[in-house]
Amino acid sequence: MLFNTFSFPIFLVVAFVVYRLLQRQRMPRLLWLVMVSAFFYGCWKPWYLILVVISTLNSFLVGLGLERWQQARIRKLLLWIGVCGDLLLLGVFKYGNFATETLEAAMGAIGLSLALPKVPTELPVGISFYTFQTLSYTIDVYKRRIPATRSLLDFSVFVIFFPQLVAGPIVRAREFLPQLLERPRLDQTAIGQGIALILIGLAKKMILADTLSTTLVQPFFDNVWNKGALDTVVTLWAANFQVYCDFSGYSDVAIGAALLFGFALPKNFDRPFQSRTPMEHWRRWHISLSFWLRDYLYFPLGGSRQGEWKTAYALMMTFLLGGLWHGAGWTFVFWGLYNGVLLVLWRKWGPRPATTRLGQALEIFATFNGICFGLIFLHATSFAEAWAVCTALLRFNTPPSDLSMIGLGTLAFAAVLHATPTRWKTEIQQGFANAPAYAIGLSVVLGGGVLSLFAGMARPFFYFQF
Amino acid sequence: MWTLFWAIATTLSVDALGIRNIQPVIWPTDIYSFERTPEAEIDVAIYGSSRASLDLSPSGLDACLSDRLERETTSVNLGRSFATGFSAHSLLTSLFEERPAPKVIILGIGPEFLDETNHRLHLDVGFNSALEDVPRQLLQSHSIALAFGALRPIVRGAETLAIFTAQRHTKEERLRWMMIHHGGGQYCVGSEACEIQNNSHDSALVGRWDQHLASNVATAETERFSEYITDGPLVGGGFDKLLKWAAEKDIQVGVVVLPFHELYKREIPMDVRRAFRGKLAALSETYGLRIYDVGAQGWGQKRALYLDTDHLNATGSAQLTQDVCEKLALPMLSGNGR
Numbered sequence: 001m002l003f004n005t006f007s008f009p010i011f012l013v014v015a016f017v018v019y020r021l022l023q024r025q026r027m028p029r030l031l032w033l034v035m036v037s038a039f040f041y042g043c044w045k046p047w048y049l050i051l052v053v054i055s056t057l058n059s060f061l062v063g064l065g066l067e068r069w070q071q072a073r074i075r076k077l078l079l080w081i082g083v084c085g086d087l088l089l090l091g092v093f094k095y096g097n098f099a100t101e102t103l104e105a106a107m108g109a110i111g112l113s114l115a116l117p118k119v120p121t122e123l124p125v126g127i128s129f130y131t132f133q134t135l136s137y138t139i140d141v142y143k144r145r146i147p148a149t150r151s152l153l154d155f156s157v158f159v160i161f162f163p164q165l166v167a168g169p170i171v172r173a174r175e176f177l178p179q180l181l182e183r184p185r186l187d188q189t190a191i192g193q194g195i196a197l198i199l200i201g202l203a204k205k206m207i208l209a210d211t212l213s214t215t216l217v218q219p220f221f222d223n224v225w226n227k228g229a230l231d232t233v234v235t236l237w238a239a240n241f242q243v244y245c246d247f248s249g250y251s252d253v254a255i256g257a258a259l260l261f262g263f264a265l266p267k268n269f270d271r272p273f274q275s276r277t278p279m280e281h282w283r284r285w286h287i288s289l290s291f292w293l294r295d296y297l298y299f300p301l302g303g304s305r306q307g308e309w310k311t312a313y314a315l316m317m318t319f320l321l322g323g324l325w326h327g328a329g330w331t332f333v334f335w336g337l338y339n340g341v342l343l344v345l346w347r348k349w350g351p352r353p354a355t356t357r358l359g360q361a362l363e364i365f366a367t368f369n370g371i372c373f374g375l376i377f378l379h380a381t382s383f384a385e386a387w388a389v390c391t392a393l394l395r396f397n398t399p400p401s402d403l404s405m406i407g408l409g410t411l412a413f414a415a416v417l418h419a420t421p422t423r424w425k426t427e428i429q430q431g432f433a434n435a436p437a438y439a440i441g442l443s444v445v446l447g448g449g450v451l452s453l454f455a456g457m458a459r460p461f462f463y464f465q466f
Numbered sequence: 467m468w469t470l471f472w473a474i475a476t477t478l479s480v481d482a483l484g485i486r487n488i489q490p491v492i493w494p495t496d497i498y499s500f501e502r503t504p505e506a507e508i509d510v511a512i513y514g515s516s517r518a519s520l521d522l523s524p525s526g527l528d529a530c531l532s533d534r535l536e537r538e539t540t541s542v543n544l545g546r547s548f549a550t551g552f553s554a555h556s557l558l559t560s561l562f563e564e565r566p567a568p569k570v571i572i573l574g575i576g577p578e579f580l581d582e583t584n585h586r587l588h589l590d591v592g593f594n595s596a597l598e599d600v601p602r603q604l605l606q607s608h609s610i611a612l613a614f615g616a617l618r619p620i621v622r623g624a625e626t627l628a629i630f631t632a633q634r635h636t637k638e639e640r641l642r643w644m645m646i647h648h649g650g651g652q653y654c655v656g657s658e659a660c661e662i663q664n665n666s667h668d669s670a671l672v673g674r675w676d677q678h679l680a681s682n683v684a685t686a687e688t689e690r691f692s693e694y695i696t697d698g699p700l701v702g703g704g705f706d707k708l709l710k711w712a713a714e715k716d717i718q719v720g721v722v723v724l725p726f727h728e729l730y731k732r733e734i735p736m737d738v739r740r741a742f743r744g745k746l747a748a749l750s751e752t753y754g755l756r757i758y759d760v761g762a763q764g765w766g767q768k769r770a771l772y773l774d775t776d777h778l779n780a781t782g783s784a785q786l787t788q789d790v791c792e793k794l795a796l797p798m799l800s801g802n803g804r
Contacts, residue, residue: 006592006621007614013469441468445476449624453632 001043003253004206004455009448011040015162016260020186030153030180033261037162041126048124051089056152056159058085059134063141063148063155075142082138090131094123098328126166128325130159132292137173139296146174154180163257167250169268169288176263184262189433192440196432197256199447200425204249206454208414212242215407221379224388228398232389236372238407239379241414244272247286273418276363277350278342281371289325293318311347316340326378331386335377342370470620477597477623480630486560488626488635489593494519494652495546496645498635501561503646510541510795511568512651513554517724518574519545521778523787524649529656530791535799543651545574546593550582551705553594559711567715570798571708572790574722576776577734577742580696582704583608592618640667653783664780671773678774679729686733694738696745709753720756720794721746725765725786730775758794760786 001007015036022029042049062082066075091099100116107114137158141148149155158176159165216238220231227235251268258265268287275281282290301314316337323336354360380386392398432440480486487497494516509531512522524541531539544561546553554573562568573579592615595603603616629635636642640663648654653664712719723746726734749755765771771782778786 006618007610010614010617438468438472441470442472444469445472445621445624446628448621449476449628452621452625453628453634 001040003250004202004451006452006455011036012257012260019261023184023186026183027153029184030157034153034156034160037157037160037165040162041160041165044125051093051124051127052130052160052165055086055089055131055134056156058082059138059159060149060152060155062138064150066138066141067148079138079142082142083135086131086135086138090127092119093127095324095328102330123328129168129170130165132170132289132325133173134159136170136292136296140173146177149173149177161258161263163254163261163263164265167247167254168286169251169254169266170292171265171288175266179263186260186262188437190259190262192433192435193429194256194259195440195444196429197252197259199256199444199451200428201249201252201254201256202451203447204245204252206249206451208410208417209242209246209249210454211410212238212245212407212414215404215410217242217379219404221385224380224385224392226395226398227389227392228395228400229393230400231398231403232392232395234403234408234411236375237368238411239375240273240368240372241411241418243375243378244269244285244418245414271418271422273368273415274364275367276353276360278339278346278367278370281367282339282343289322293322297321308348312344315343315347319343331377331380331383334383334386335374338374338377339371342374473620473624474597475623476627477619477621480623480626481596485626485630488629489622494641495544495650496635496638496641497544497546497557497561499642499645500542500544500650505565506540507566508542508568509539509799510570510572511558511562512541512543512545512572512574513549513558514545514574514579514724515549515576516545516547517576517777518549518722519543519547519650520652520773521724521783521786522572522574522722522790523651523653523655523783525651525654525656525660526784526787527791527795528649530788531795531799534791534796539799540649541795542568542645542649545651548589550579550590551703551708552582553590553704554579555704555708555711556594556596556599558708562715567717569718570795571712571717571719572722572795573719574724576724576726577694577738578690580705580742580745581694583612583693583695589615591615593622595619651783653780655784668773668779674774674777675772678776683730683733683775686730687735691733691735691738694735694741696741705749709749709755713753718756718798719753720758720798722786722790722794723757723759724776725760725763725771725778725782727769727772727775728766731766756794756798758790760789 001011015032018032019029019036022032038049038052041052059082062078062085065078069075069078096119100118104114104116137146137155140146149158154177157180158171158173161171161176164171216235220227220235221239248269255265255267266288270284270287272281272284275284298314298318301317302310303314304311317340319336319340320333321336323332323334323339326332326335351363354363376386376389380389432443435443487501510524510527512518512524512527514522522543522545524543527541528539531541544557546557558571591599591603591612595616595618597619600616600619604613607613607616644650644652644654644663648660652667654660709719746755746757750757765782768782771778771785773779773782
């Protein structure tokens with residue numbers, strides 16, 4: 001079930017109304033959450049639920065074991081079981097075919113013919129997200145950062161909670177589990193703020209992201225050959241804003257929906273295109289994933305404490321695996337490598353922070369374009385395509401094609417919106433929180449009507465493919 | 467509660483203002499413009515799903531009928547995607563509540579039209595039912611999709627208001643032109659402009675054959691025919707209600723069983739075909755329905771007549787329209803239909 005379809009608001013209303021009625025009864029309330037979340041996820045394909053159940057049970061039982069046994073060897077073994085169990089699921093369904101195809105290609109290159117069995121199914125939606133959640137729980141319990149939860153119900157809610165199940169934010173157990181112990185705050189403030197975020201998120205996705213996709217990005221990437229520099233640059237800008245509006249829109253809806261149920265999810269985006277360095281960009285973009293990679297990969301690899309080369313190595317490995325997380329394909333790996341190299345080079349040779357407004361604007365522009373260049377490898381389906389786009393950047397003698405005025409207008413609007421102060425969004429949320437109920441209701445109806453203009457055939461959120 | 471209140475209030479207000487049939491303009495037929503054409507007597511009103519919208523050309527029908535009857539005739543095609551007996555009844559009765567009723571209604575159908583419980587019904591229900599239908603439709607829903615469709619009238623007002631305010635329904639120039647000048651449908655005859663229109667329509671959909679094979683045909687048996695129900699408590703009986711209403715209004719109703727390419731036809735299980743024919747025969751006996759079944763006439767192998775496996779292209783539509791004119795419409799209009 002996609003957030004941007006007619007069925008989602010009906011589902012949300014039903015889920016919320018019953019949840020509110022069960023407000024005072026903890027176990028029925030949480031059971032209801034698990035049920036509606038399972039229904040939500042099962043709408044894609046019911047058998048996906050089996051994987052979530054396996055992942056949930058694996059991490060929950062390992063967590064209990066880590067509490068029960070204190071001997072280092074046993075704890076390490078349990079950690080390996082927990083981590084490998086989760087990674088095995090992810091590995092098979094996400095990377096199984098990639099691995100076999102790569103091996104077949106490698107064997108073919110040396111003259112050996114190999115036909116390996118393939119995983120006969122598409123990638124289960126959200127597997128990358130909830131696997132990282134359960135992994136973080138297992139590791140945090142092992143490192144004694146948090147106690148293991150003894151409640152399978154609580155843990156199930158943590159894993160399967162529908163707003164963030166399929167595309168994040170990736171929530172840490174230490175942020176979420178304590179919230180289950182409190183009675184949810186379901187007052188008008190929370191509901192108003194939640195509704196505001198949902199409407200903002202849907203607007204970003206359905207109006208901005210989808211328009212950029214259909215008018216500029218998709219037409220370009222459907223046929224990348226023989227394009228000129230101007231088309232390519234404008235499309236890459238549009239692609240960057242499209243991914244941002246799509247993904248941050250989804251995150252807003254997820255955070256807003258969670259607020260309706262009394263849960264606070266972490267912010268996932270913080271005006272990333274206002275970043276002055278690539279490092280700052282990754283602190284503002286997909287924050288939950290960036291911080292996950294930092295805490296569970298970059299820091300264990302030594303972080304920035306062990307000298308220049310080790311820092312570079314840690315950065316490269318983190319971004320390489322971050323790239324692989326985004327997709328089972330060499331272009332994704334290359335995208336990760338590119339961003340890792342960019343960071344390493346900027347750390348070593350990047351300019352000193354500018355003090356003038358012009359200097360800062362140039363830094364923002366350079367960072368934005370640096371990130372845009374990497375997007376070529378996220379969108380291209382092959383290296384040949386990526387190369388075609390890269391060479392197009394140098395083709396100045398090709399006249400620009402008929403770029404859609406609606407697309408250009410949307411891009412300009414998205415850029416202007418992005419430059420507005422953060423407090424505007426907060427003020428909208430506060431406005432909704434303080435508005436009378438009839439005004440909120442009217443806003444929902446009218447806002448929903450406007451959004452339906454952009455619905456058409458609902459386009460799935462971009463990050464669902466991860 | 468306030469959201470529900472405003473949603474219902476918006477729907478009631480929009481209905482009261484007479485703003486309806488806006489949304490389906492972005493599907494195949496500009497019914498909104500049809501409602502604003504002069505209330506002339508209509509000889510033939512065609513209805514059905516997108517298949518009827520493509521396969522039967524009202525201007526082609528008029529060209530043939532005018533020639534045979536030696537008078538000008540007026541035909542209109544009101545076909546709408548995913549149509550079943552449910553919308554046939556609700557749309558046609560509402561459109562001809564105050565307008566003069568057509569002399570003949572021709573329904574262009576396939577097996578899905580008779581199954582008012584099929585998986586696409588929620589779209590038919592969602593766009594064609596009224597607020598007062600919500601409780602009944604909800605009780606009759608036997609799937610989540612149908613329940614959602616049943617609730618759709620509650621929000622349709624807001625959607626309609628947005629489309630109307632943005633004047634989006636007036637942006638579908640081709641559909642508007644087709645309805646105002648050629649009675650609707652997707653193909654027209656009789657002018658160079660029509661030829662250009664038909665060619666550009668088919669050119670724009672040139673990849674549709676392969677797409678259809680990969681999507682619709684590959685899933686037809688499981689998605690459309692795994693459960694085929696034409697009678698029983700789950701069925702709203704829209705087709706029966708339409709036929710009763712037509713009898714009261716002295717409107718003749720004919721049915722064209724539309725052709726499919728062999729690749730689609732073989733996905734329809736034999737028991738579904740038998741149930742379809744059986745139901746049609748029963749309706750024919752009860753209501754004197756005239757049926758023209760194109761199925762047995764070799765259409766299944768003629769790839770050149772198809773846009774995709776269950777929709778005809780301009781050439782196929784012209785040929786079928788001629789057949790329907792001679793075998794069905796003409797006898798009915800000249801008094802030999804009953």
